[in-house]
Amino acid sequence: MRDLHLSLNQTQRVRLEAALHELQSLTPAAASAAAVTVADTIPVNQEDNILKGHGTSDQDGEVVATLCGVVERVNKLVYVRTLRARYKPEVGDIIVGRVIEIAPKRWRLEINFSQDAVLMLSSMNLPDGIQRRRTAVDELNMRSIFEENDVICAEVRGFQHDGSLHLQARSEKYGKLERGQLLTVPPYLVKRKKQHFHHLAQYDVDLILGCNGFIWVGEHVVVDEKVKATEDQQKSSDEAENFTPLETRKHICRLANAVRVLSALGFTLTVELIIETAEASASSNVEVNDMLGAEFYVQTAEREAKRRADLLRKKNGAR
């Protein structure tokens, strides 16, 4: 399996296979039947006047898939929902990205899309919070806001007419992310939800699930203290006093490893599942590092199979 090449022993291998098989049997047959690969014909009723969406093309009157994925039909629209692929932006998506370059009046960001994204100086709130025209001085001070390699959270604003992707950060919740770690997962594992920022108060941790598959796990920052905090940091020259508290750090690493295990297994990353996995590891006294070992990996697969089976049973019972 990708990312984790574990040396499983014989029993672990059998258990893992059983769990994965269970997952397969729990998936509705329709979903698996709708799977297509490149160049598969997608059966459609030609009289329906269908609209060909993402991942399809017309070949001699047939609708043909150009990607591997699952066929989705919404009214007249037929498209292929991809699994493993780079990020496909939609307006309003919350993303996490890394600054690559500072250009005149704009930052360029790597966001796992087919191009770099652009964040204009005019599309973000200045540190003083006042709405005003950007001056030449602001332009010269851009590096003091974000510099190369900074990790930033922002929102997709949309495509400009020249085909470039623009972002915006017009809210206090967006901005630079510090004191934590960035993880990258395939974007299809992150579902678009109402909420992508999660303050896990019980751990004092911020978890941001970027739609582009960049996931931030870091120390919790209170929004209006953000500005002050950076000032504080500059003041205290002694780094050691300023480190993330050990307890919080353990939580961050545990949550990060939960994300790593779940993404290696290809499970959709919801905040609930991440917390559940982290909790499960803590309650069964699995060391943070051992979460990446074979045993916990198999256990996680088994737990997920059981969880989905229960869910299905409840659903059927309710009916």
Place this chain on the structure above:
Amino acid sequence: MSAQAGTGTYSPAAASGDKRRERREELRRHLAEDADWPRADGRSFHDCRPAFMQTGPTTAASGSAYAEFGKTKVIVSVFGPRESKKAMMYSDVGRLNCNVSYTTFATPVRGQGADNKEYSSMLHKALEGAVMLHTFPKTTVDVFALVLESGGSDLPIIISCASLALADAGIMMYDLVTSVSVSCFGKNIIIDPTSDEEAWQDGSLMVAFMPARKEITQLTLTGEWSDGKITNAVELCMDACSKLGEILRDRLKDTATLTNE
């Protein structure tokens, strides 16, 4: 080269194949006896070759230095700081670019010096820690070393000579870097080995050292070593490096007084 480099008399270099082999046989015999033997050039184990170093052999460069240790002759030119040629990303610190090359006649067998490809990156690593890169942001300093003749301990001599050339070029440094290597034969350690000695060594150890700061910038070791032996060898090298550092310092002072006059 200035007149003082010459020794007055000169004798033809005896480097024919037979003689080389004879010398090696002799070395082997000594090793078998495991006694203190005189080295081919008459030194004792812990004697370095006389170091002749001078600044300013090339005028086109920002700084340059020439070093001659026995048969090993090295010339280093430093250019810059000048604008980085490569389209690089924005960088707060300068770049140090090092290149070591051999003349085709540097070794007994023509063109053999080209085997030492890694010397460029080794030189870079030895110097990197001493150069104050932040004093020339967005620019590059080029260090070009040319080995005119290879006579053993090439890399340490290149490193020492390069740091002299950097100082001559007025590049800001935390300290000079000097370097010395030792060879190990059985339980004996000999300092500043010649090519012949290097060809028969059981192991070798090289230290690049900042004498005033007492920090090691580069350390390499081959062959099997026990702990105590490493400590001894490193200390021996550091002591030699400190003394070599004094020589470098004197050369720089000489140059300074000359320019003042």
Place this chain on the structure above:
Amino acid sequence: MVGLSEGEKHFIRGGIAQDIRTDGRRRLQFRALSVETGVIPQANGSARVRLGATEIIASVKAELGKPSILHPDKGKVSIFVDCSPTAEPTFEGRGSEELSAELSVALQRCLLGGKSGAGAAIDLSSLIVVEGKVCWDLYIDGLVVSSDGNLLDALATAIKVALSDTGLPKVNVSLSAASDEEPEVDVSDEEFLQFDTSSVPVIITLTKVGRHYIVDATSEEESQMSSAVSVSVNRNGQICGLTKRGGAGLDPSVIFDMISVARHASQQFIALVDSQIAAAEADE
């Protein structure tokens, strides 16, 4: 190539200071190691080693050759490393040459011993078939397929495993009376001689971050290093090679301390590698 923001760097440094790294490891803990042998059937011995997301394939090929005149009683071993662009797009074209050369030299330094052959990982005299006439030339190649830091240690491990997988065909030589003539050589297809790999060392790279040392650094952690020391240690705890990496100067006492820490860590790692080799052999 990893670019990290100041915040992330600070977080990594803090984790190392507090002895819990970003993936939860302690400072002297290795990532998961997995080992496979016989991955290149055309070679005399081969291995695939994965250390976290770093993946290496090593191969050993033996060819009959002639010993050099200077060392008539010894075979020859050469080590080369190549970094595939599959691991990192920047390795394309000549992009990996510098790194490959650096890794090759470091491995040669650690595994081949001194010029006289003393302290080598492989006893060169065991490669002799007929003194002065026929010997084995061993070509050891390492290929970096996927890279996430600590390439040198992973390469050395892969080579150690590949050597343990290597069988040299038995050679029968019929010596003709005239010593000038080339001896006739008959290479057996069936009988193989196993290598003695017990003296092959492992390489432990200690990366210094702040005041602390860590083993098995990921590429993110490597971007934080001020300096690193790679020490090759054999089973007896003897040091067989050493390379300092990274530019910053180190106090001599720190280096000696790092050597002793590396030696300590090496014994654990050797045991881990040995158990993985045994498991890989049992799997075949």
Place this chain on the structure above:
Amino acid sequence: MEYVDPLTGFRVDGRRPNEMRKLKGEVGVVARADGSALFEMGNTRVIAAVYGPREVQNKGQQVNSKEALVRCEYRMAEFSTGDRRRKPKGDRRSTEISLVIRQTMEASILTHLMPRSQIDIFVQVLQADGGTRSACINAATLALADAGIPMRDIVTSCSAGYLCSTPLLDLNYLEDSAGGADVTVGILAKMDKVTLLQMDAKLAMDTFENVMGLAIEGCKAIATYIREVLLENTKRLECQRG
């Protein structure tokens, strides 16, 4: 040498003339790449890794900003051939094969959907036993599909040769170096179009048609296999995603 046994009709490695070597395809073998695959045809074994589509790294290489830039590099591992010889990187053969693979894949990739970006395909030969360029193309197809890059069609490639008056499918190194004709074909499987055709040596017109027909049959069989691998993988991902 008898490449085809006159009595039994079997080839040196025991195959029938129109029999392909054992195929193996696996996606997701390189952790950090956007898409990756391992492809084996008998003893020939290659890895392909795809990086991108991502911002064009070197703007000078960009020809047309409305289409993605496709790049390819082919590399042989030092240990990949039977006799070990050191070759300089970027030798002519590698450059030629890189170009062939790039052009073949470019014909299938819907480059206009990814403007201003670049796609890098790196193929690394681990073992060469004949048919490396075919194996590389097949691996690249798998890796591109794994990276979720839109394609017109599945591209596959296979070779066929003509020895001992017999058309032979999927030559191994021994047969390849026998000096007979060697036809490498690449096809767009569903569209039934040939995108790559290379031949060494000479063949009579009607024999050529037979040999090429055999290679095309081979390509189709590989296409069926590759689609199975991809479908299997897609279903697995979808099931696990839940």
